[in-house]
Amino acid sequence: xxxxxxxxxxxxxxxxxxxxxxxxxxxxxxxxxxxxxxxxxxxxxxxxxxxxxxxxxxxxxxxxxxxxxxxxxxxxxxxxxxxx
Ligand SMILES: [Zn+2]
Numbered sequence: 001x002x003x004x005x006x007x008x009x010x011x012x013x014x015x016x017x018x019x020x021x022x023x024x025x026x027x028x029x030x031x032x033x034x035x036x037x038x039x040x041x042x043x044x045x046x047x048x049x050x051x052x053x054x055x056x057x058x059x060x061x062x063x064x065x066x067x068x069x070x071x072x073x074x075x076x077x078x079x080x081x082x083x084x
Pocket of ligand 1: 005006007008009039040041042043044
């Protein structure tokens with residue numbers, strides 16, 4: 001692989017699976033064990049466009065009720081200014 005990290009310029013990446021959080025129109029979609037290339041220096045993660053397309057397609061299926069997700073979770077929400 002001959003690529004360079006856009007953030008730190010490092011050339012070493014490791015392949016690993018990570019959790020990807022897709023956001024669209026105020027909705028969240030979490031996908032576990034998504035393959036990515038991670039910069040060994042700064043930890044920035046890079047995903048193949050085919051991987052992202054797959055996630056987007058699945059989100060559309062779930063949105064339009066053509067598919068039921070494996071699991072649904074409740075997510076707590078706060079505004080930072082209101083935290084103490
Ligand atoms: Zn980097």
